[in-house]
Amino acid sequence: MKYSYDVFVSFRGADTRCNVTNHLFAAFQRKGIFAPFKDNKNLKKGESIAPELHRAIEGSWNFIVIFSKNYAFSTWCLRELDQILNCALKSGRRILPIFYDVDPSEVRHQKGSYAEAFEKDEERLKHDLEIMRRWRKAPTQVTDITGWDLLHKYQSAEIEKIAQHIMNLLGHKFSSLPKDLVGMTSPLEELEKLLFLDSANDVPVVGIYGMRGIGKSTLAAVLYNKIFHEFEACCVIEDVSKIYRADGPIGAQKQILHQILKEEQEHLEVCKPYEVTTLIQSSMLHLKALVILDNVDQIEQPEKLGVNHECFAAGSKIIIISRYKHILKGCGVDRVYEVPLLNQTDSLQLCFHQKTFKCADITSYYEQLACDILNYTNGLPLAIKQLGSYLFTIHISEWRNALVRLRENPNENIMDVSQLRVRPPMCQYKGRCHGQTNYTVVEVHPKRDNDYMEQGYHGVQPSLLVSYLNPFEHADL
Incomplete structure (x- = not known):
């Protein structure tokens, strides 16, 4: 409710x-x-x-x-x-x-x-x-x-x-969650079953993994918003890898203690690492807690942060999120959940929830064309949003050209949407669209991810993804 x-x-x-x-x-x-x-x-x-x-x-x-x-x-x-x-x-x-x-x-x-x-x-x-x-x-x-x-x-x-x-x-409210989430019902139910599979007094450690942009963090956030009120204390570290690189374990440990004890932890600067770990574990002993560690990319990170299920009060839950299954196994999780790609229906629905399809006069021809274009995202939510943003910037009659471009750039590698490179617009796309705005083409370059290839992923098929971005709004690219 x-x-x-x-x-x-x-x-x-x-x-x-x-x-x-x-x-x-x-x-x-x-x-x-x-x-x-x-x-x-x-x-x-x-x-x-x-x-x-x-x-x-x-x-x-x-x-x-x-x-x-x-x-x-x-x-x-x-x-x-x-x-x-x-x-x-x-x-x-x-x-x-x-x-x-x-x-x-x-x-x-x-x-x-x-x-x-x-x-x-x-x-x-x-x-x-x-x-x-x-x-x-x-x-x-x-x-x-x-x-x-x-x-x-x-x-x-x-x-x-x-x-x-x-x-x-x-608790920690994820107020920035999108209002219209797509394809979450079944994954949420499956993840919740894994988390509550044990008896009420057990402390399960559940891992979530999947490629970048597939919605791991969003899924965990939705689950958190559903169950956090059942716990006496909650802690969400949203990017363990980034904090770890910037400040080492102490940066994330300060966040854990601040969220659990609701007090500033400036004195930790003079503490030895094992003292901080002991403080975290002693704090967890008497609190039924929900802890989420997002973007863990090293096996030793949870242990160094003091997140050890043996030191948690009965009924606590620990969720570790990583791109890599082998990282989760190395962390000693009890069970893992692989976030699935979206099917075609959900992919189209996700695109409909964006600006792209808000006009009511889209015919069945263009809807089928949209499905053909979306097939190239292979159900990856972030890729769908990128592609949807591109389609919005061009006239609906130009979608066929977009499909041709995707077909001309086949690639079997996993898409890494963070690898962006701005280049001048191609001549056939030069000009103005949607309110006389000039646009610059941004390419998304693929990057092979061996961890996923080993797990049987063949990746997003042709992964050249073109978005038209206003250069004045995106000068930081």
């Missing part, structure tokens, strides 16, 4: 609106945490929860309940708490209790003001014993969850910790 809000806060306005609740929402705003109804005093009150609140509770990912002295005197609050608990029990969403000016034991055992409040409710609801039973049970159930006791503490510091805790639960 897709949730509309990061967290819903249940509170007694008269007790906390001008103090702890106000400060908490301010902390949420600073951290980009989306929470509804900072001020519910204008909502219409009645015997049941207002529809707006009901939808907000159903649409929230996490819940915070601020217990104050007069919380239980509010029928409104008790109804909220009942629904929150029901949502949490049904879907596994988290509840975080905060005790503002009341001792947790007073809430748990319903003493003091809570005893007084429920005595009044029992008299008023003597004909509806089931509601009364649920209302009495709810505070006890919630107080069994570890929360924050603000009584006799510096609230500003505690509120920052609470907001950071919610950030930890929300």
Whole structure:
């Protein structure tokens, strides 16, 4: 389910609106945490929860309940708490209790003001014993969850910790993921099965491999967004190889500790490598964590970073992504998943999602021509996007010329789309198209990848890929 809000806060306005609740929402705003109804005093009150609140509770990912002295005197609050608990029990969403000016034991055992409040409710609801039973049970159930006791503490510091805790639960969001992902359903299901094949207490290490541009990182990101809320801590190192080359292991280790502990790790500069590794492993021992290491290109990298499944808490998951299967095997992964190329239907759909095919008057002839052109990408997503960008820059009547060019440049090597070389436009393509813009031809030169050839890949067939790029927008090429 897709949730509309990061967290819903249940509170007694008269007790906390001008103090702890106000400060908490301010902390949420600073951290980009989306929470509804900072001020519910204008909502219409009645015997049941207002529809707006009901939808907000159903649409929230996490819940915070601020217990104050007069919380239980509010029928409104008790109804909220009942629904929150029901949502949490049904879907596994988290509840975080905060005790503002009341001792947790007073809430748990319903003493003091809570005893007084429920005595009044029992008299008023003597004909509806089931509601009364649920209302009495709810505070006890919630107080069994570890929360924050603000009584006799510096609230500003505690509120920052609470907001950071919610950030930890929300995890590393891949907000830059494309909205319309193609061909992900089946790979996502297969990868998820591999990751959760073991018992709940095991710590599997799953490897993802495939050629560059096939969508390894995107697949891992989609899986992450689906499951990260099941973990106490999450860590994503998006380019291990790049960080390793620039800063050595310490660069990636600082990122791991920062994401797990949510603290800056400047002191690590003076630590010895084994000390940092020990710190990472000791941090992981007590946290059910999800760790993703992307673009691993050396067998020893995970071990040197301190990512060892034997040092992880029960239920943790480790995902290692590499272009090469032998790297994953050398890293000791439990099982590997090879990201497949797209079939023709998905290839065409991916191209349709770009600018290329947004005009509605494309005839079946040109659709078939597009399929013929896309065959030369062999289902490689990045190649499809490159080719789609090229097709968009030329008139639809010129697609036949594009197909001829591809046929005239056969090559059986794997495409390495990073090898770009700008050259002057060929005479037959010189001129203007789409709004009088001059374009420069960019060739994508192939590069043989022996690792894939050994695995039976024959690569993308004719791999000369031509894109027309505005030279003023792409001066860095």
